[in-house]
Amino acid sequence: MSVAFDPSLAAKIEKCGIIAVLIIDRVDDAVPLARALLAGGVNVMELTLRTPAAIDALKAITAEVPEMVAGVGTVLTPAQAKLAKESGAAFAVAPGFNPRVLDAAREQDISFAPGVLTPTDIELAVEGGCKLLKLFPAEPSGGLKYLKAVAAPYAHLGLKYIPLGGLNSANMGSYIADPLVAALGGSWLAPKDLIKAGKWDEITRLAKESTEIIASTPRS
């Protein structure tokens, strides 16, 4: 069985420490948005398949901003896993754990990290061969305290988590210092209203603020 997530890609995401979660309505915003995030030091993004523009936005970014590691999120069906691969996504992620989507991602040979929240989710993901898991929704469920508790029985398996849901520059510091955490995900770097208003400098500022927190936080 092939690995669910390419280890060298996982290492690249861990080095950046942040996945910008994006809900994009206009394809034309894709390239300036990717450049704004890169200028702030964020080189990993997830285009959520929540809008019809997401796939064309992904194609524009992979063509014009190749330094950006562009994946897709909210992958809810096997067909979307196939579409992600065919459209050139670097990886695919989902809010929850659907074994059919994991199987499809493996068939397509695209790195996939499912979302988990409970011990049952984690055990199903482990059974499916996953080592990199998203924890969603992190903050409303109890934050880092909850992650540490739910992850404890599986510590010997070497799992790593990407918490997302309710994270921002004010609460990210404690997460990123924890050895369970590979990276953080969230929309705080590029909220929909800033994208809509084309406030690229502000998005760069937010990205920089967060990458500086990561750079100044000792990580194990």
Ligand SMILES: O=C[C@H](O)COP(=O)(O)O
């Ligand atoms: O829907 C959830 C987002 O993908 C991540 O959560 P957030 O908006 O709280 O950062």
Ligand SMILES: CC(=O)C(=O)O
């Ligand atoms: C929330 C999340 O991880 C996703 O939409 O893929």
